[in-house]
Amino acid sequence: MATTLFHNIIFGPIQSRRLGVSLGVNLLPAHGKWCNFDCIYCECGWNAGRRSDRRLPARKQVRDALQDKLQSMQQRNTLPDAITFSGNGEPTLHPQFAEIMDDTIALRNRLAPHTKICVLSNATNLGDDRVFHALQKTDKPILKMDAAIESSARRINQPQGGYAIARVVEQLQRFKGQFTLQTLFLRGSFDGVRFDNSAPGEVEKWLEAVRQTRPREIMLYTINRDTPAQTLQKLTKEELLAIAQKVAAVNTWGATLQVAE
Numbered sequence: 001m002a003t004t005l006f007h008n009i010i011f012g013p014i015q016s017r018r019l020g021v022s023l024g025v026n027l028l029p030a031h032g033k034w035c036n037f038d039c040i041y042c043e044c045g046w047n048a049g050r051r052s053d054r055r056l057p058a059r060k061q062v063r064d065a066l067q068d069k070l071q072s073m074q075q076r077n078t079l080p081d082a083i084t085f086s087g088n089g090e091p092t093l094h095p096q097f098a099e100i101m102d103d104t105i106a107l108r109n110r111l112a113p114h115t116k117i118c119v120l121s122n123a124t125n126l127g128d129d130r131v132f133h134a135l136q137k138t139d140k141p142i143l144k145m146d147a148a149i150e151s152s153a154r155r156i157n158q159p160q161g162g163y164a165i166a167r168v169v170e171q172l173q174r175f176k177g178q179f180t181l182q183t184l185f186l187r188g189s190f191d192g193v194r195f196d197n198s199a200p201g202e203v204e205k206w207l208e209a210v211r212q213t214r215p216r217e218i219m220l221y222t223i224n225r226d227t228p229a230q231t232l233q234k235l236t237k238e239e240l241l242a243i244a245q246k247v248a249a250v251n252t253w254g255a256t257l258q259v260a261e
């Protein structure tokens with residue numbers, strides 16, 4: 001297992017499968033993961049053993065680091081397609097997430113007006129209005145829902161607190177379609193139990209949640225890097241495309257579909 005942590009506030013830019021040239025921002029600890037999920041495929045590894053460092057970057061540190069990086073990229077004429085909040089866990093857990101989004105929007109408008117602001121989130125904090133409104137202000141809130149059957153979501157994402165699919169669907173509906181839904185499909189076993197969120201019954205329930213929330217964009221993908229659990233299998237491109245076809249069959253509202261292996 002060679003999972004990855006990001007040791008700086010700003011990382012990259014990297015060529016992203018989904019976002020183009022993407023400059024990463026990590027609002028989580030520099031040497032530990034902090035997330036209220038513990039996904040069995042998480043590229044940052046397990047929560048356990050990575051909790052020793054809980055220090056978060058201050059708002060000013062984030063603003064200064066991003067400003068420095070954008071200024072140097074501007075001078076070299078290499079501004080990124082996206083500024084993407086991801087990093088070592090769930091970005092919306094940062095207590096100043098909303099203020100940091102405001103700072104980022106101001107910096108982007110001043111230094112990189114064509115760059116999109118993206119946030120990868122597990123959609124667990126949407127009940128916090130400050131988080132919800134901050135996400136609404138970004139160009140691309142990318143919100144995770146890997147399964148619409150509760151037991152599968154619990155197995156795949158291992159939420160650390162209360163988690164209810166109906167509540168997540170309700171919160172996603174508040175975006176009125178102005179979000180990207182991100183779902184990772186995989187199969188395998190974990191703790192001796194087999195699972196497959198691409199099985200027909202799973203996809204049917206998930207499609208129901210898709211129809212209820214009507215995201216403007218849907219990203220389907222599968223495992224692409226090392227995972228903390230060693231008993232997982234990625235889907236083939238053909239399998240992902242077959243799910244995409246099922247989405248296309250119900251997609252009456254014109255969502256854009258992205259499929260990445």
Ligand code: SF4
Nearest residue numbers: 035037039042089122
């Ligand atoms: S939500 Fe993201 S950061 Fe959190 S455990 Fe899952 S993959 Fe890792």
